[in-house]
Amino acid sequence: MELSLESDAEALWQDTLDLLAARDLPESTLAMLRNCTPTSMEGGTLRLETPMRLVLKTVSKNASIIEECLSQAAFEPIRLDLEFAPAQARPAAAPTSSMSREEADSWAAATGDGHVATWSGPTTRVIAEDTWEENSGEEARAAAAMRRRNNPLVEDISQTTSKLTFDRFVRGEENDIAYQAALQVANGMNSTYNPLFIYGKSGLGKTHLLRAIQNYVAKNDPSRLCVYRDASSFITDYTEAMRHSERSAAAALRQSYADVDVLIIDDVQKMSGKAGTLGFFFDTFNELIANGKQIVLAADRTPAQLGMGKDGFDERITSRLSAGFTTPIQVPSYELKLRLIETFCERMRDDAVRENVAGLTGTVPPEARSYMAERAGNNIRVIEGFCQRCLFAATTAERRGSSITKEEIETVAKECWPSSGRAVSIEDVQRAVEKFYDIDHSSLVGNKRHKGLMEARHVAIWLSRELCDRTLADIGKHFGGRSHATVMHSISVVDEAKREDKTFYDRLMQIRESITGNV
Numbered sequence: 401m402e403l404s405l406e407s408d409a410e411a412l413w414q415d416t417l418d419l420l421a422a423r424d425l426p427e428s429t430l431a432m433l434r435n436c437t438p439t440s441m442e443g444g445t446l447r448l449e450t451p452m453r454l455v456l457k458t459v460s461k462n463a464s465i466i467e468e469c470l471s472q473a474a475f476e477p478i479r480l481d482l483e484f485a486p487a488q489a490r491p492a493a494a495p496t497s498s499m500s501r502e503e504a505d506s507w508a509a510a511t512g513d514g515h516v517a518t519w520s521g522p523t524t525r526v527i528a529e530d531t532w533e534e535n536s537g538e539e540a541r542a543a544a545a546m547r548r549r550n551n552p553l554v555e556d557i558s559q560t561t562s563k564l565t566f567d568r569f570v571r572g573e574e575n576d577i578a579y580q581a582a583l584q585v586a587n588g589m590n591s592t593y594n595p596l597f598i599y600g601k602s603g604l605g606k607t608h609l610l611r612a613i614q615n616y617v618a619k620n621d622p623s624r625l626c627v628y629r630d631a632s633s634f635i636t637d638y639t640e641a642m643r644h645s646e647r648s649a650a651a652a653l654r655q656s657y658a659d660v661d662v663l664i665i666d667d668v669q670k671m672s673g674k675a676g677t678l679g680f681f682f683d684t685f686n687e688l689i690a691n692g693k694q695i696v697l698a699a700d701r702t703p704a705q706l707g708m709g710k711d712g713f714d715e716r717i718t719s720r721l722s723a724g725f726t727t728p729i730q731v732p733s734y735e736l737k738l739r740l741i742e743t744f745c746e747r748m749r750d751d752a753v754r755e756n757v758a759g760l761t762g763t764v765p766p767e768a769r770s771y772m773a774e775r776a777g778n779n780i781r782v783i784e785g786f787c788q789r790c791l792f793a794a795t796t797a798e799r800r801g802s803s804i805t806k807e808e809i810e811t812v813a814k815e816c817w818p819s820s821g822r823a824v825s826i827e828d829v830q831r832a833v834e835k836f837y838d839i840d841h842s843s844l845v846g847n848k849r850h851k852g853l854m855e856a857r858h859v860a861i862w863l864s865r866e867l868c869d870r871t872l873a874d875i876g877k878h879f880g881g882r883s884h885a886t887v888m889h890s891i892s893v894v895d896e897a898k899r900e901d902k903t904f905y906d907r908l909m910q911i912r913e914s915i916t917g918n919v
C-alpha cells in the first residue's frame with residue numbers, strides 16, 4: 401500500500417490514534433500525540449510536526465507501542481518521523497509539509513533557528529540529537545532555576561498538591577472540556593485560550609485542574625515559570641506591598657508578577673469589592689497578556705456574574721476575563737459519581753495496602769458502589785470523605801464475614817449530606833417542582849394525565865419519598881389522596897427513568913438541589 405496525500409497522512413495518523421487510545425497510555429501522552437500534525441506520508445514514512453519539544457521525548461519513550469499501532473493501522477511497517485516545529489517562532493516562509501527534511505533543516509539554519517529537533521522511528525530507530533538542548537539546554541536550565549530562586553511568588557509544591565495531576569482527574573461530560581482546555585494550556589499547545597477561565601460550584605475540581613497545570617509545567621517544562629496564587633494570597637501580596645512606605649516594594653511585586661510565564665489565580669471572586677487589588681490585577685493581567693504569557697483563572701461564577709452587584713468587578717475587567725476561553729465544570733451526573741466512587745475507593749484501598757493501614761484494606765462491592773452513587777451529593781470533596789467512610793465500613797463488614805449494607809451506606813450518606821436528611825416538607829418539594837415545571841398546585845396534585853404533568857407528579861412523589869421522612873400513605877394524602885400503590889408506582893417509574901435517561905436524571909438532581917442546596 402502506498403499512501404502519498406496529506407489527507408492520507410491524516411487518516412493514517414487518526415487510525416493510529418484510535419488504536420493508541422485503546423492501549424494503556426496516560427491521557428496526557430495521548431493528548432500530546434493528538435496535537436501532533438501529520439504533514440506527509442511518502443515512501444513508507446509518516447511525517448508529523450509538533451510545536452512542543454517535550455513531545456519528542458514522549459514519543460521516543462513510547463516508541464514501540466506507537467510503531468506497533470502505526471504499522472497495524474497501515475497494514476505494513478511504517479517509519480515515523482517527528483519534527484519539532486515551534487509555532488510562533490516561524491516566519492511566514494516556514495517550512496511546509498511538502499518540504500523535504502533537508503530543505504527544512506536548511507531553512508532552520510538559514511533563519512538561525514537552532515530549535516529543529518527530530519525523532520525518527522522504526523528502521524533506524526535513532527533519536528536524533530536535540531541541538532537546542534545540547535547547545536543551550538544547560539544554560540536555559542540554569543537561567544530558569546535562577547528566575548525561580550529570585551521570584552518570591554514561586555513556592556515549592558507540597559506532597560498533597562503534587563497529587564493533583566491530570567492523570568488523577570476523573571473525567572465525564574461535566575468536566576471534560578475544562579480538563580482538555582487545562583491540558584492544552586499546560587502543554588503550551590493552545591495560546592488562544594488566554595485567559596483560560598474555569599468556573600463552577602465548590603468542590604467540583606477547579607483547584608485540582610489548576611494545580612494539575614502547575615504540576616505539569618513544573619515537571620515537563622520547568623523553563624516556564626508557573627505560579628499558582630489563591631486570590632487571598634494575591635490580595636495579601638498587594639496590601640503588604642502597599643503598606644511599605646518605599647515605592648520599591650510595589651515595584652518589586654509588579655516585577656515578580658511580570659516575570660511569570662503562566663499565572664494561575666484561584667477563587668477570583670474573592671477580589672470583589674477590593675478596588676486596589678482589582679486595579680493591580682487589571683494591570684498585571686494586561687501586562688502578561690501583552691507579553692504573550694498565559695493566564696488561568698477559576699471562580700465560582702462566570703465573568704459576567706462577577707460583574708453583578710454593588711461590589712461587582714468593573715466591566716473593563718469582566719470583558720477581559722471572558723476574552724479567552726471560558727468553560728464551566730458542572731455538577732457530576734450519576735455516571736461520573738460512580739466513576740469517582742470507584743476510583744476513590746480503589747485508590748484509598750491501594751494506598752492503605754501499600755502503607756499498611758488496617759482499616760481501609762477491604763473492598764466495596766459493585767452493588768454497594770452503585771448505591772453510593774445514587775445517594776451521593778454533588779460536592780466531590782464530600783464524595784471523597786463519603787468513600788473513605790464507606791470503605792472503612794466495608795472493611796469492618798468483611799472482617800465479620802459479611803458485606804457493607806444499604807442501611808450502613810444510608811447512615812454515612814446522611815452524615816455527609818445532612819441537609820438531605822433535614823426536615824424538608826412535602827410542601828417544600830411540591831413548591832420546587834411546581835416552580836421547575838411552571839405548573840400550579842392543583843395541576844400537580846390533580847388527575848390530569850398529560851405527559852409534562854405526569855412527569856412533574858412522579859418526580860414530586862419520588863422526591864417526597866427521598867427527602868421527607870413520611871410514610872407512603874402520608875405522601876399519597878398530599879397528592880390528592882392517592883393510594884399507597886399509586887405512590888409506589890410513581891417511585892418505580894422515576895427509579896427506572898433515572899437509570900436509563902441521563903437528561904432526566906440531571907433534571908431530577910437539579911430539582912433536588914434546588915430543595916437541599918449545593919451539598
Ligand SMILES: Nc1ncnc2c1ncn2[C@@H]1O[C@H](COP(=O)(O)OP(=O)(O)OP(=O)(O)O)[C@@H](O)[C@H]1O
Nearest residue numbers: 568569570571601602603604605606607608780781
Ligand atoms: N474529577 C475529579 N477527579 C478526581 N478528583 C477530583 C475531581 N474533582 C474534584 N476532585 C477532588 O475533590 C476535591 C475538591 O476539588 P477542588 O478543591 O479542586 O474543588 P474546587 O472546585 O476548587 O472547590 P472550591 O471552589 O471549594 O475551592 C479535591 O480533593 C479534588 O482532588
